[in-house]
Amino acid sequence: MTTQDPQGHQLADYQPPPDTGLALLYEDEHLLALDKPSGLLSVPGRGERMADCLAARVQARFPDAMVVHRLDMDTSGLVLMARGPLVQRLLSQQFMARQVDKRYEAMVHGVLAQEEGEIDLPLITDWPRRPRQKVDAEIGKPSLTRFRLLQPLANSSRVSLEPVTGRSHQLRVHLMALGHPIIGDDLYGPPGDRARAGRLMLHACDVALAHPVSGQALKLVCPCPF
Structure with missing residues (x-):
């Protein structure tokens, strides 16, 4: 039987990576950041x-520790967790107000023609083909991604991505x-791409925000593993 995770991913055979201990990037009495x-x-x-997550x-x-936001199962990188319900509420308010700046890196197929730009395309769930999302100019929700070419290669590119909105699968779609689909993306890229690449080449690298209690500016970094 095929099941789905809370964000709609097909999980016919979920095999989580071994638990080798937490990769803590930041810790205080209010906030945790993890890789x-x-x-x-x-x-x-x-x-x-x-149940393993x-x-x-x-x-x-x-x-x-309490959940504030999520990354897709196949995406790696920086995740914030609140310590207690008050901080969870304060952090959630920052995310909803788009006061948290996030940056990702990805390896994509092909060489980008532009060095930087914006992708402003409305997105909506492709219901007959869930969990896929699609561009829909009529009823899609506003979705904006900023991109910058970091390194052009022979048949691929390393890119920096900043999602202004936070739609499901936004960067991938x-x-x-x-x-230029992300390498290793079986939903939106070439069939069998995940097996060839070994993983989805998408990583959450940086998060910048105001500390939910002190108000101090925080810049948290999680180096890209590929």
Whole structure:
């Protein structure tokens, strides 16, 4: 039986990466920042076999840790967790107000013609083909991604991505619509691409925000592993 994770991913055979300990990037009494490995759910899926996730691993060590936002299962990188309901509410308000700046790096197919630009394409769930999302100019929700070419290669490019909005699969669909799907993306790229690449080549690198309690400016960094 094929099931889905809370963000709609097909999980016919969920095999989380081994638990080798938390990769803590930042820790204080209010806030945690962690490096989530590719292949690990952010929150539990349905059923006991999908209980292993970043949230469960963090809460085993920090019982007061609470989820604020998520990364797709196949995306790696920086995830914030609040310590207690007050900080969770304060951080959630920052995310909703778009006061948290996020940057990703990706390897994409082909060489980008532009060194930088914006992808402004409205997105909506492609219901007959869930969990896929699609561009829909009539009823799609406004979605904006800024991109910058970091390194052109022979048949691929390393790019920096800044999602202004936070739609499901936004970076993946926007890059596909640009004609440069992310390497390792079986949903929006060539069939079998994940097996050839070994993983989805998308990583959350940087987060900048005001500390939810002190108000101090925080810039958190998680180096790209590919």
